[in-house]
Amino acid sequence: MSELETLNWQDWDSVLVVVAHPDDAEYGLSAAVKEWTDAGIEVSYLLLTHGEAGIQGLDSAETGPLRAAEQQTACDIVGVNNLTILDHPDSMLVYNLELRKEVAREIRIRKPNAVVLSNFEVEAYGGLNQADHRVAGLAGIDGTRDAANPWAQRELLDEGLQPWITSLIIITGHDEPTHTMDLNPESVAAGVASLEAHKRYLEALPHHPKPVEFIPEVLRTENGFAKTFRVFGV
Template sequence: MSEQEREPTARQEAAPLLPMPEDWSRALAVVAHPDDLEYGCSAAVAAWTDAGREVVYVLATRGEAGIDGLAPEVCGPLREREQRASAEAVGVRRVEFLDHRDGVVEYGVGLRRDIAAAVRRHRPELVLTLNHRDTWGGGPWNTPDHVAVGRAVLDAAADAGNRWIFPELAEQGLEPWDGVRWVAVAASPRPTHAVDARPGLERAVRSLLEHRTYIEALTDEDPEAYCRDFLAGGAGGAAARFGGVPAVTFELFPR
């Protein structure tokens, strides 16, 4: 196991979380599936869009393999509709899909190219993704799709600024963009920064609740109670490291 993949030490776990940078205007969120952002960071997204910042969502898949009782050709379009409604609830107007196959997303040149193209297209200063580490902090094993997409995002943020990597993108009119200043990983087991969850929490609950078909397949709990308990519990768990304030956490990688 590499040093980068070791579990955080007690000292790291106790370190105060820093506020996320605020001197930016455009963010691009790239994740594997519908609902990843709603479980990961939508309360922060709501606060950012309220402040006039632009956030665009790009999803590697349409989540077509995510519900056992629904065939992919039925599930994919349904989850796409739910994702668009979910994004709207937190002020995100643009949602794109890369159409990689759900459940078997592979880290590699093709995925990096697709994400680099999205970065060049939207020209963000902040790029967001979901936990790319092997576990969720010593608990459940992470999924291959999350790991592949998260690691590809970290690499593609640099790829997008190098004209000699994927030169075909420039031929398609996508000029290099070296303006990404940070990549922020939501739901990381090694968070370094945070955003006050309180202003956006109610909209985050509504946003996650838009994934009703998925949630009803996942749990027998009342969907709204499930969404509220999950998001409020996660935010509350970070409060001890953020001045007692419920928070959405990120592992921030400056560039």
């Protein structure tokens, strides 16, 4: 692996995280989010589903609100003030123009310097990636471009939402990162707590490693802690 560049984020005003499910932002990314919010950056989350298919043995009508509440707690821990959850079906997320428009709408509302997406490669996280993750990533890229294009998603102009050009698309959880950012121990601890906030979800996964054990290990470097990303200019 070539030497990673340092992610220069200190001049940002706003970040939008676009993911498929509750808990998707809590596997290391939320520690970086804590760094950003502590520095005064407005970080918003856009979830495309409520994750209602995520707890086996629990009815989806109960699971969706439960997971949304756990996500809100996780957001509170790392200083995320804006949480938007769309109503697309968990595990059956479909890529289409409407989904792109919903992403573009949130971008025009939040006006982020960077849009952060989860890894959406077919092979990811040590196996074959989940379908919703793949759809969310592609919709995130194309929605970011739609948000900047005055000729795309024209209905958003009727809503009074003007085009917004985002500077960077950032991929978290990628096997071939290009950039890194240092993390302090307090941010790592907040990242652990944000994943622990998904209590009922984790209880349904008895073989899931304990957040307090594996999150610091994922972020640990020779000199402390850091989060890596694959970064693209838009």
